[in-house]
Amino acid sequence: MIGLGLIGGSVLRALAAAGHRVLGYDADPATRATARTASAKVQEDHRWQVTASIGDTVRAADLVVIAVPLPAVGAVLDEINGHTGLVTDVTSVKGPIRNNVTARFVGGHPMAGRERSGFAASDGTLFDGCAWALCLEQETALDDWLTVAALVTGLGARVVPTTADEHDRAVAAVSHVPHLVASALAGVAGRDKLALTLGAGSFRDGTRVAATRAALVAAMCGGNAAAVRDALDALLTELTEARRLLDDDDPISALPGWLDEGGATRRAWPTRAGEPQAMAAEPDALRELGRAGGWVTAVAADRGSVTVVRPAAGQAGSGGRPRAE
Amino acid sequence: MIGLGLIGGSVLRALAAAGHRVLGYDADPATRATARTASAKVQEDHRWQVTASIGDTVRAADLVVIAVPLPAVGAVLDEINGHTGLVTDVTSVKGPIRNNVTARFVGGHPMAGRERSGFAASDGTLFDGCAWALCLEQETALDDWLTVAALVTGLGARVVPTTADEHDRAVAAVSHVPHLVASALAGVAGRDKLALTLGAGSFRDGTRVAATRAALVAAMCGGNAAAVRDALDALLTELTEARRLLDDDDPISALPGWLDEGGATRRAWPTRAGEPQAMAAEPDALRELGRAGGWVTAVAADRGSVTVVRPAAGQAGSGGRPRAE
Numbered sequence: 001m002i003g004l005g006l007i008g009g010s011v012l013r014a015l016a017a018a019g020h021r022v023l024g025y026d027a028d029p030a031t032r033a034t035a036r037t038a039s040a041k042v043q044e045d046h047r048w049q050v051t052a053s054i055g056d057t058v059r060a061a062d063l064v065v066i067a068v069p070l071p072a073v074g075a076v077l078d079e080i081n082g083h084t085g086l087v088t089d090v091t092s093v094k095g096p097i098r099n100n101v102t103a104r105f106v107g108g109h110p111m112a113g114r115e116r117s118g119f120a121a122s123d124g125t126l127f128d129g130c131a132w133a134l135c136l137e138q139e140t141a142l143d144d145w146l147t148v149a150a151l152v153t154g155l156g157a158r159v160v161p162t163t164a165d166e167h168d169r170a171v172a173a174v175s176h177v178p179h180l181v182a183s184a185l186a187g188v189a190g191r192d193k194l195a196l197t198l199g200a201g202s203f204r205d206g207t208r209v210a211a212t213r214a215a216l217v218a219a220m221c222g223g224n225a226a227a228v229r230d231a232l233d234a235l236l237t238e239l240t241e242a243r244r245l246l247d248d249d250d251p252i253s254a255l256p257g258w259l260d261e262g263g264a265t266r267r268a269w270p271t272r273a274g275e276p277q278a279m280a281a282e283p284d285a286l287r288e289l290g291r292a293g294g295w296v297t298a299v300a301a302d303r304g305s306v307t308v309v310r311p312a313a314g315q316a317g318s319g320g321r322p323r324a325e
Numbered sequence: 326m327i328g329l330g331l332i333g334g335s336v337l338r339a340l341a342a343a344g345h346r347v348l349g350y351d352a353d354p355a356t357r358a359t360a361r362t363a364s365a366k367v368q369e370d371h372r373w374q375v376t377a378s379i380g381d382t383v384r385a386a387d388l389v390v391i392a393v394p395l396p397a398v399g400a401v402l403d404e405i406n407g408h409t410g411l412v413t414d415v416t417s418v419k420g421p422i423r424n425n426v427t428a429r430f431v432g433g434h435p436m437a438g439r440e441r442s443g444f445a446a447s448d449g450t451l452f453d454g455c456a457w458a459l460c461l462e463q464e465t466a467l468d469d470w471l472t473v474a475a476l477v478t479g480l481g482a483r484v485v486p487t488t489a490d491e492h493d494r495a496v497a498a499v500s501h502v503p504h505l506v507a508s509a510l511a512g513v514a515g516r517d518k519l520a521l522t523l524g525a526g527s528f529r530d531g532t533r534v535a536a537t538r539a540a541l542v543a544a545m546c547g548g549n550a551a552a553v554r555d556a557l558d559a560l561l562t563e564l565t566e567a568r569r570l571l572d573d574d575d576p577i578s579a580l581p582g583w584l585d586e587g588g589a590t591r592r593a594w595p596t597r598a599g600e601p602q603a604m605a606a607e608p609d610a611l612r613e614l615g616r617a618g619g620w621v622t623a624v625a626a627d628r629g630s631v632t633v634v635r636p637a638a639g640q641a642g643s644g645g646r647p648r649a650e
Contacts, residue, residue: 071577111523111524111525112525113525113526113527130525131522131523131525133523158522160519160522160523162519169517169520170517170519170520170523171520171523173513173514173517174514174520174521174524174527174528175524175527175528177510178527178532180564180567181506181531181564182527182587182591183583183584183586183587183588184563184567184587185503185506185560185587186586186587186588186590186591186594187586187587187590188498188559188560188563189499189590190587190589190594192495192498193616193618194485194487194491194492194495194615194616194618195494195495195496195498195499196499196590196594196595196596196618197596197615197619197620197636198436198456198485198492198495198496198499198500199436199500199594199595200436200437200438200455200456200499200500201438201533201534202438202500202503202507202533202534203499203500203503203594205530205531205533206503206506206507206530206531206533207503207587207591207594208526208527208531208591209526209527209530209531210587210588210590211591211592212588213588214580214581214584214585214588215581217580218576218577218578218579218580218581218584219577221571221576222571222575222577222578222579222580225571225572225576228571231513232564232568232571233568234513235509235510235513235564236561236564236565238509238512238513239505239506239509239557239560239564240561242505242508242509242557243554243557243558246550246553246554246557247550247554251547251550252396252543252547252548253543253547254547255539255542255543255546255547256539256540256543259508259539259542259543260539261508261511261515262507262508262509262511262512262515262532262535263511263535263536263537264515265512265514265535266508266511266533266535266536267536269511269521269524269528269532270521270529271521271522290519290522291518291519292518293518293522294522311518311522
């Protein structure tokens with residue numbers, strides 16, 4: 001494990017608790033000391049080791065997990081250049097990483113986060129039930145993908161097979177643009193002190209992630225600029241249409257039709273799971289599963305099949321039926 | 326109390342629990358029956374009465390509270406035309422109401438809400454600590470305003486003195502536009518089933534209010550169209566600027582400056598309270614208090630002064646200092 005922040009520390013804890021032998025490294029000596037001290041506090045067979053260098057962590061590893069911030073990934077990849085084992089990562093943008101990797105690589109992204117950051121906030125149960133995107137590119141060895149998928153489903157996560165491009169488009173819509181919008185909403189409201197005092201639930205939730213460190217949001221959005229541009233353009237088109245409807249002679253009658261698409265989507269979210277089914281472990285079928293909103297919950301021991309869950313009928317996305325009102 | 330939905334029912338319960346004699350009416354017979362049954366279940370001196378007509382509720386009332394949906398307010402005002410007592414309301418848009426009222430009127434808006442609606446969701450403690458806007462117009466009798474303010478502070482609410490125009494501008498920014506944005510975000514994401522599966526905290530919170538009934542959102546936004554247009558234009562200007570920065574050669578370096586305004590505002594929110602102070606009950610000073618982000622916590626028995634709270638130094642709005650990171 002390279003990088004022992006919130007996500008790296010949580011993966012470290014979760015893998016160690018699942019019985020894996022785990023070594024961890026962080027560039028910050030204080031974080032290493034914290035992680036070392038924390039290991040002594042968990043039960044003996046759930047402990048991890050903290051090493052003094054990346055080399056010591058990587059040398060004999062079956063799997064290297066890169067959990068450093070996006071701008072630092074390049075330097076880590078340079079440093080482990082020559083490592084012949086399998087490498088994965090947990091970074092929120094997948095295209096730029098994919099383009100810089102030379103090792104055997106399976107790009108990953110657990111959709112988990114917290115208000116607090118750093119090892120002190122890490123939690124081995126953070127991934128229980130969380131969606132964890134795993135990139136299955138044309139060049140990815142299926143066996144490597146299944147190795148990481150088996151490990152990650154073992155932490156309780158729902159593995160979503162995808163590609164770097166499709167992942168980056170999807171998270172632009174559900175994560176990166178929402179961060180930009182939260183910041184814009186908070187910024188506009190902040191010009192009126194009366195508004196801030198009257199702000200309640202819709203303001204609290206609609207702007208929550210505006211408090212995220214600007215450097216982190218800039219790295220996510222700027223590192224995924226092409227997809228974020230497209231998603232932001234789609235949003236601007238929708239909001240411009242709402243703006244037009246507000247000019248209608250009777251906006252109270254004009255707006256509900258516009259509100260229906262988002263309302264139906266949100267009322268059908270989170271996607272409700274269908275029954276688990278077995279499926280042959282085949283790359284095209286796995287990618288198609290991800291596109292359809294499904295995920296993998298287990299990998300068979302012989303690697304020939306996986307257990308998958310698809311959205312319950314009529315429940316995913318804009319195809320979903322609005323709940324009766 | 327006219328209208329026994331979530332807010333009306335909660336005001337009814339809270340006033341009755343505070344020792345006031347309360348009569349309630351709702352146009353829906355089933356709601357009246359529910360409210361009547363619920364009264365028998367609370368302790369004897371906290372009960373209310375449910376009447377069979379608006380007239381029976383209003384006839385001897387010291388204060389009439391209108392708590393019906395915005396499109397129904399006009400009909401209720403017509404029906405109580407001739408009532409000479411004091412009238413207030415709890416509607417989310419204040420300008421259209423103000424323009425239709427003939428009685429002695431103090432427009433109000435408690436900034437409280439819930440996912441669920443209806444009397445069954447009502448709760449007498451809903452207003453504890455909540456901001457409750459009360460309109461103090463040039464034509465409002467200060468004594469009437471103080472009567473309602475005393476009642477509402479008695480329910481634990483923070484009374485924010487404002488005018489219909491200033492209120493409507495403020496809630497456009499912190500409530501109405503956030504509802505439109507949530508709907509647009511959900512609608513765009515819903516076109517990609519993969520995105521919905523990968524949606525996590527920022528999507529959940531950023532779109533929560535998209536599940537609100539379309540008719541309710543349309544009534545709020547369409548009933549406040551002029552102010553919502555202005556607030557939406559300000560938001561579109563900000564998002565268009567973010568869109569421009571994503572075209573920068575180095576968006577990761579270009580975005581933080583843009584993110585800072587919203588980040589500083591959100592990190593300083595909710596507004597932290599300064600020490601309570603006494604202030605003369607004077608209309609201009611009260612309106613200025615509301616504009617500065619302050620509120621009233623109590624009305625003196627002699628009506629000559631009020632206890633007020635202002636934002637703690639350096640904490641309100643865009644004047645607030647960003648938290649150290």
